[in-house]
Amino acid sequence: MRTRVFEIKDKKDDSKIEIAADIINKGGLVAFPTETVYGLGANALDASAVEKIYIVKQRPKNDPLIVHIADKEDIHKIGVDISNKTIKLINKFWPGPLTVLVKKSKNIPGIVSAGLESVAVRFPSNRIARVLIEKSGVPIAAPSANLFGRPSPTDSKHVLEDLNDKIDVILDGGQTEIGLESTIIDCTSEIPTVLRPGGITVEQIENAIGKVNVKSSLEKNEIIKSPGQGYKHYSPKKKVVIVKSNEELKLKLEEFRNKKIGLMLTKDVKNIKADFKIIIGEDKKEIARNLFKNFREFDNLNVDVIIIEAVDDKGLGLAIMNRVSRAAL
Ligand code: TXA
Numbered sequence: 644m645r646t647r648v649f650e651i652k653d654k655k656d657d658s659k660i661e662i663a664a665d666i667i668n669k670g671g672l673v674a675f676p677t678e679t680v681y682g683l684g685a686n687a688l689d690a691s692a693v694e695k696i697y698i699v700k701q702r703p704k705n706d707p708l709i710v711h712i713a714d715k716e717d718i719h720k721i722g723v724d725i726s727n728k729t730i731k732l733i734n735k736f737w738p739g740p741l742t743v744l745v746k747k748s749k750n751i752p753g754i755v756s757a758g759l760e761s762v763a764v765r766f767p768s769n770r771i772a773r774v775l776i777e778k779s780g781v782p783i784a785a786p787s788a789n790l791f792g793r794p795s796p797t798d799s800k801h802v803l804e805d806l807n808d809k810i811d812v813i814l815d816g817g818q819t820e821i822g823l824e825s826t827i828i829d830c831t832s833e834i835p836t837v838l839r840p841g842g843i844t845v846e847q848i849e850n851a852i853g854k855v856n857v858k859s860s861l862e863k864n865e866i867i868k869s870p871g872q873g874y875k876h877y878s879p880k881k882k883v884v885i886v887k888s889n890e891e892l893k894l895k896l897e898e899f900r901n902k903k904i905g906l907m908l909t910k911d912v913k914n915i916k917a918d919f920k921i922i923i924g925e926d927k928k929e930i931a932r933n934l935f936k937n938f939r940e941f942d943n944l945n946v947d948v949i950i951i952e953a954v955d956d957k958g959l960g961l962a963i964m965n966r967v968s969r970a971a972l
């Protein structure tokens with residue numbers, strides 16, 4: 644199939660989004676921007692449409708999808724037994740980059756949540772995403788719009804790189820704002836657990852509802868509650884090495900002196916030479932926003948090893964280091 648790309652610029656003209664909504668209603672696949680990364684959407688109530696998502700992404704069937712809605716109240720159509728803490732969280736952070744896990748309602752086909760009893764729900768703030776969900780009139784199941792194992796797309800051209808001719812439409816809304824995926828919080832137990840750090844920080848969540856558990860970063864073979872978090876992920880094709888100081892950087896440059904090196908630094912370090920060097924940004928917002936784009940760009944360069952400087956794990960740093968560590972597994 645030919646993938647059509649619709650550039651969405653004019654806020655007053657939603658006719659292209661209407662065409663995309665119609666495709667969702669007919670069981671097709673539409674990639675769309677959210678404030679975090681691009682998603683690959685299908686009608687969450689249509690099991691065979693949802694199945695296509697797994698096929699085109701080459702995603703294992705045990706890795707559940709997030710259901711996207713455009714009205715807070717719709718959480719009660721997707722989930723049941725919604726706790727007071729969940730309501731507090733969504734009142735505070737929706738629309739926005741927070742995904743809550745709740746007990747699944749029977750309305751949602753099992754394939755969406757990979758057979759689990761819980762379901763992930765999110766109300767994105769991106770206007771194009773919201774209009775798409777509203778116009779289609781159904782909840783939209785959507786993972787990130789990349790091939791399984793590749794960095795999430797933060798630009799329509801990344802979606803094309805991975806999924807050209809495999810999906811019906813891409814709604815192109817330019818580069819995404821946050822650049823890392825939403826925070827996932829499991830709200831099915833009394834004390835919620837952050838399963839994936841993301842756009843909303845643990846500090847922000849604890850300010851809203853008090854202490855939460857945070858899933859520690861992952862070991863390769865760990866059996867965990869969020870199946871998609873279990874393996875090498877967000878992954879550039881090249882070897883990735885993390886350094887925590889200039890001393891460590893110098894040691895690694897020495898170790899890999901016979902290889903072509905790509906450096907990703909938060910600020911320039913004098914007298915350091917490498918085949919490719921980029922400054923990934925001094926503040927965490929900028930680092931997050933460009934991280935996956937930088938991984939993809941380095942993938943296309945002639946380097947053997949990517950050396951990336953660590954940031955501290957406060958605020959957005961936790962999400963940044965979670966993605967970087969997984970890329971380095
Ligand atoms: O920002 C985001 O969350 C983006 C945009 C498109 O909304 N979506 C996204 O989806 O990152 P995806 O599928 O790439 O990552 C969702 C993660 C997966 O690792 C999956 O395992 C986990 O959420 N997940 C979904 N439903 C779950 C459930 N019922 N229980 C545990 N984990 C779940």
Ligand code: MG
Binds near residue numbers: 786795
């Ligand atoms: Mg993903």
